[in-house]
Amino acid sequence: MLYMNGHRKPVDFVCKIHKSRDPGVSQVTYSDDAKSGTRFEMMLDQTTRPTRKFIFGTILHELRHCCQLNIWSYWCDDPAKFKTFDDYWDSKEEKDARKAEKMTAIVIKMYDNALKAKKLYKEYGLTKLG
Numbered sequence: 001m002l003y004m005n006g007h008r009k010p011v012d013f014v015c016k017i018h019k020s021r022d023p024g025v026s027q028v029t030y031s032d033d034a035k036s037g038t039r040f041e042m043m044l045d046q047t048t049r050p051t052r053k054f055i056f057g058t059i060l061h062e063l064r065h066c067c068q069l070n071i072w073s074y075w076c077d078d079p080a081k082f083k084t085f086d087d088y089w090d091s092k093e094e095k096d097a098r099k100a101e102k103m104t105a106i107v108i109k110m111y112d113n114a115l116k117a118k119k120l121y122k123e124y125g126l127t128k129l130g
Helices: 002-007 052-072 085-089 092-123
Strands: 014-019 027-033 037-044
Touching: 002 052, 002 092, 014 052, 027 052, 037 052, 052 092
Parallel strands: 014 037
Antiparallel strands: 027 037
16 A cells, blocks of 8 residues: 555555575565466565564565566666676665665554554454444
8 A cells, every 4th residue: 555655556466575595685576477467576684683674674675676667667687787786786776675665664653553453453342243
């Protein structure tokens, strides 16, 4: 909903999240399937201390890469095109994805409030009529 509200159009894709086998690397890859459309697989770094801020920030960053393809049909097909890490760091797609990380604090608050609402929903007996 966060992305749909921001773009005022449907943002619909499937993204599965896994632990990364490459130390120090978080990334997202995609595949196109005629039956199910574009599917993304996100690999989260497991060597960094897994704080909530790191996890949520990384997910937002990688989801932004999914939006780059899904909304603007932009995807860096060849990461080898970057000669240095600085070239990669300064690339348009990475700068754009890092902007998404700035929403980490508010997304964590939204997540916590959703969990509180779920708890209250059950506590108030709203799961059944009467």
